[in-house]
Amino acid sequence: MSLLTIDGLRAGYGAGDVLKDVSLHVDEGECIAVLGANGAGKTSLLRAISGLMARSAGALAFGGQALPAEPCRVAARGIAHVPEGRGTIPGLSVEENLLVGAYLQKDKKQIRRDVDEAFARFPVLQRYRRRQAVQLSGGEQQMLAISRALMSHPRLLLLDEPSFGLAPKIVSAVYGALQGVLQERRIAVVLVEQSAELAMRAARRAYVLKHGKVAGTGNAAEMLHSDELRQMYLGRDAERA
Ligand SMILES: Nc1ncnc2c1ncn2[C@@H]1O[C@H](COP(=O)(O)OP(=O)(O)OP(=O)(O)O)[C@@H](O)[C@H]1O
Numbered sequence: 241m242s243l244l245t246i247d248g249l250r251a252g253y254g255a256g257d258v259l260k261d262v263s264l265h266v267d268e269g270e271c272i273a274v275l276g277a278n279g280a281g282k283t284s285l286l287r288a289i290s291g292l293m294a295r296s297a298g299a300l301a302f303g304g305q306a307l308p309a310e311p312c313r314v315a316a317r318g319i320a321h322v323p324e325g326r327g328t329i330p331g332l333s334v335e336e337n338l339l340v341g342a343y344l345q346k347d348k349k350q351i352r353r354d355v356d357e358a359f360a361r362f363p364v365l366q367r368y369r370r371r372q373a374v375q376l377s378g379g380e381q382q383m384l385a386i387s388r389a390l391m392s393h394p395r396l397l398l399l400d401e402p403s404f405g406l407a408p409k410i411v412s413a414v415y416g417a418l419q420g421v422l423q424e425r426r427i428a429v430v431l432v433e434q435s436a437e438l439a440m441r442a443a444r445r446a447y448v449l450k451h452g453k454v455a456g457t458g459n460a461a462e463m464l465h466s467d468e469l470r471q472m473y474l475g476r477d478a479e480r481a
Pocket residue numbers: 253258276277278279280281282283284285434481
């Protein structure tokens with residue numbers, strides 16, 4: 241069943257639309273990849289979904305109801321956004337960052353369980369729980385940003401280039417943990433990545449954005465293993481990205 245449906249989305253930063261016509265859907269518990277060159281509109285798409293960017297046209301439905309435009313209402317509906325460049329609050333400790341992610345959760349025992357779960361998933365976060373987020377390495381900050389988003393028990397997670405700037409070993413750790421959580425909790429994901437290979441291994445389907453429009457879509461495994469499809473959908477743009 242479709243969890244998020246986007247039909248004819250247009251959005252921009254004031255001087256013309258950056259997203260010119262985007263239609264896609266994400267099923268319950270499904271991970272989709274959004275690929276495309278620099279400037280294709282991937283980050284803008286996530287921002288338009290979470291309400292951080294004004295939508296000028298299009299219909300967005302989430303869980304069968306219209307998706308609100310205000311970021312706090314979108315979050316309350318169960319969409320968590322891990323932005324580009326991580327989403328941690330630099331001056332707060334690791335533990336405080338996690339608690340911020342639980343701001344809608346009223347049950348204190350549940351919050352404690354969720355913090356413990358985050359620590360079990362990424363033991364390094366427990367070790368550094370009193371350190372300020374700014375003192376963490378890039379990989380640790382990414383682990384914290386994802387853990388913080390999971391604290392809100394989202395139905396949909398928006399991830400903007402979680403592998404950006406990380407060493408391959410750290411990328412594997414982050415993706416390994418992420419896939420574990422997604423399977424356990426059946427969270428749906430919109431995964432934006434520069435690396436098509438990486439994203440398509442994690443996702444079931446992929447959409448390719450080009451100049452603010454969906455240029456192609458398909459089954460991720462088929463796209464990954466077909467030279468023809470890779471060339472057609474990703475071509476040189478993906479290499480440049
Ligand atoms: N704050 C902004 N104000 C005006 N234009 C912007 C702003 N942010 C992005 N843009 C423009 O919107 C277009 C899409 O940018 P966006 O960041 O969504 O692309 P992207 O696919 O995420 O790129 P990247 O791979 O570099 O992260 C680009 O042409 C960019 O220059």
